[in-house]
Amino acid sequence: MFTSVDDVSARLAETGYLASPAVATTVFLADRLGKPLLVEGPSGVGKTELAKAVARVAGARLVRLQCYEGVDESRALYEWNHAKQLLRISAGRGETWDEARTDIFGEEFLLPRPLLTAIRGDDAKVLLIDETDKADVEVEGLLLEVLSDFQVTVPELGTVTATRRPFVVLTSNATRELSEALRRRCLFLHIGFPDAELERRIVRLRVPGVDTALAESVVRVVGALRAMDLRKAPSVAETVDWARTLLALGAGTLDETVVRDTLGVILKHQDDIQKAAAKLDLDAL
Template sequence: MSSTLARTEIADRLALAGYVADRGLSTALMLMDMLKRPLLLEGEAGVGKTEVAKALATMHQAELIRLQCYEGLDRNEALYEWNYQAQLLAIKIREGGDARAIEEHIFSERYLLERPLLSAIRRQTSAVLLIDEIDRADQEFEAFLLELLSDFQVSIPELGTIRAVTIPRVVLTSNGTRELSDALRRRCLYHAIDYPDVDREARILLLRVPGIDAALALQIARLMRGIRKEDLSKTPGIAETLDWAAALVGLGVSRLETDRQAVFETLSCVLKTREDQARMTREVADRLIGKVA
């Protein structure tokens, strides 16, 4: 099978899973499987990075295991923890016994609580591991990830090195709120995701919004392009487009220029701050609608 055919097949399968991918993303996903490397997706919030991992899991009928990163995330919350209450109970029951035997017993698989990273590499069948918004975690946690991303193994002091039973497909996402280390980037393939162009966003609407027709989908996509060019504090993403399109279809809107009042009144689906709603006056909205009519 040629690489072009592989890319085409990936794009087709992602579409069946509800995600419209461009050629660049399809190629990156093809290389991720070919080279068994993690894939780092970078872009603004709302461009669909997380949805790639969800669609990938659906496409491969694999379990999606998600690690949501945040400031202060540590290895125990990401990798494993010990069931301390059960351990204390076991110690109490065996009180007076051989100390070494008790220690070996309580630091065994029976008392190990898997967290997302450990769960992903111990699956018998391949999973999709989503490490979401890695840029929100600190550099220490990022450094901790390097062993997993390089060798698909983790080290647990009480148990030793645990290697992947089946290598998971690993997708990392970043909104670019801080610069990631060169060490992490070297271990990953990379693809930048931007807001979709008009044609691709229209195809997303046709795929994801029941009952929408092609003409309305294209108008909404064009209007979203115009809105994103405005001076907004929070640029709306694809999720906002989907919500807005579903609202307009639900209200029976078939053409934006013929029901401008409904379009204006549903801007709360798209504009998520008081400042942005104040900027989008009726005059501004009418001007933008006029450009897509």
């Protein structure tokens, strides 16, 4: 899919995703080694966005499995279409048992769910397993077969093996420790907060109207906030939101009043706002 690490950065940038060297390298490796990519990091740094960008670059279909507590085999892998099976049985009165049985467990009655969809078919696909940590431990066991051999076993049909391996991205917010077995099968990538230079470029790409000086001071203030040990450090998404807000307010430069009034856009806890205001001397006015 890619020829070099620089190629990855360049083509991701074309679709509007600015990747750090670490991200580009790992995506390149995941493609070359054919291994799934496990992405961890704080919320709002573009974990899900990465999968979407890779799909856009590769011209592949994005198949998404959103994990939640209680997601199970019939939501993740496949399900038999019971209603249709019943219709088939009642339509075929007078058949022998053998005819009916072989028939109703055919492809026609199978409802493929994301994992099976990603494996079947010859077109290029990107499989995104979002918020893997929200799913129960049993689902991880389910993923192991899919991620190591790219195959799914349906008892009535046999084993379905991928003819073309999908590019797999798993994301996690680390609310639960994922099992060692799952981690072993993946390349690990931690997306942290970007460095100042990259974040400036992200802001200017996402908020086209913002001028260089304002983008720079926004990124500096956010950088200072991140160093403060707050309950929830502002993420890239918040930086972009803030830049948008400032643009909408028509603020050309940052000053005490503007920062104090808009601090709620970047910080989401009252204690954090108070702490940040104290440290930035906003109360001095």
